[in-house]
Amino acid sequence: MELESPVGGEIVEINQEVISDPKIINDDPYGKGWFAIIKPTNLENEIENLLKDEEFFELISKRVDEMKL
Numbered sequence: 001m002e003l004e005s006p007v008g009g010e011i012v013e014i015n016q017e018v019i020s021d022p023k024i025i026n027d028d029p030y031g032k033g034w035f036a037i038i039k040p041t042n043l044e045n046e047i048e049n050l051l052k053d054e055e056f057f058e059l060i061s062k063r064v065d066e067m068k069l
Helices: 016-020 023-027 043-049 053-068
Strands: 009-014 036-040
Touching: 016 023
Parallel strands: none
Antiparallel strands: 009 036
16 A cells, blocks of 8 residues: 655654454544554654645645636
8 A cells, every 4th residue: 555645754653454354444543543643754854845725735736727728
């Protein structure tokens, strides 16, 4: 399974329960629905490139509008 992450690093643990039962992601996204634990390798620099919530909302809104065309 491929998964995009906003930061890079070493995967130190994978949630095998999610692999065997993906429904957990929707049922308990803030509890048992985690994918992996990542040990970041360049977190300070990558944090600077993350979108703020307003920027993300604007980006998603623009993509939704483009889909309506």
